[in-house]
Amino acid sequence: MSAPDPALVDLLGLVAYGELLAFDRLAADARLAPDLRRRAALSEMAAAEIAHYRWLADRLTALGVTPDEAMAPYVEALQAYHDSTEPKDWLEAVTKAYVGDAVTDDFLREIADGLDAPDRQLILDVLHDSRYAEFAAAEMRAAIAADPRVANRLSMWARRLVGEALSQAGRVAAADRGGLTALVARRDGVDVSALFRRLTDAHTARMTAAGLNN
């Protein structure tokens, strides 16, 4: 077997560890739910992450790479993101899931363009189911309808989430062994600042859709 593309290994390792950690944190955040129905909903969002983890880990194994080794470079930065954005209550938890899932998906959709099938398809398959975003947005809108001041609090929280994510993304890029940035650059005429602008614009539109201000 020829050596696998290091950029692909880096990407799969990053996304796999992101899924493993998202599982862990969503499962913990589910305890913040005000009732068992909502707790089950967040727990199911967590379970979807671990199913996706398995696909990514299996693909790494098929490429001859140990998943643990591929994930190792990203443990610190992803852990730091979650440690610095621990939700204090249920609304912060669903807002974090809403914001984080969407930004992750937008990034993955962009980067999938630079991959060959079947890895492009694998990355598209681990995007989040839209019913989770709909659930989270409905929770946020209902809370804002009940108390309009909630919009301000969650808007500030969402800004902090994006700020922490960008700061940790910067750390990932700085620690990158060349693979991930190569993968972004591989796409025809990609402009990294334009990519970030697209991600930011999409985030802003989603915040408005959930009743938050920017």
Added chain:
Amino acid sequence: MSAPDPALVDLLGLVAYGELLAFDRLAADARLAPDLRRRAALSEMAAAEIAHYRWLADRLTALGVTPDEAMAPYVEALQAYHDSTEPKDWLEAVTKAYVGDAVTDDFLREIADGLDAPDRQLILDVLHDSRYAEFAAAEMRAAIAADPRVANRLSMWARRLVGEALSQAGRVAAADRGGLTALVARRDGVDVSALFRRLTDAHTARMTAAGLNN
């Protein structure tokens, strides 16, 4: 729609809350894993529980019962079981999963006999996949092979798990609104002490298979 069988509603509520809580605790216990591979394995065991929860909750909803209401009578006893058996390390966590899953499955197999299809099939469908038990037993046997003293420590831990489970099962029976005990008694010529003896014997055989003493 005619009123659903209260014994069935009780059983589905008990098992559903058991799954929801097992998800929560297994997801937390996964943090005790010595590496990411093992952490992912326990996280996947957790994810299977929440998938089963969904089937049970959907069945309750189809029967016209709110899952939260059906689960409410069992929250305290199941929570108390988990609070009193919080694993201190990875081996305690896998032992708890191994013991708890098997005893639960044995009990459900017994009680499924008293149900009509499709509920009998539903209960059989939420039994644990045997690969999880194989994973846990392999972890226990490897640890015992590396240090034979581990067998004593895990044997004591397993006895404590069963003791706590029986004590909380007694609380469930005492708090039962008549449904669950009726369901056990419904089976032809059932003898509750014989049922407990069968469950205990099967547990003893499993402990031996995993390298523990009794």
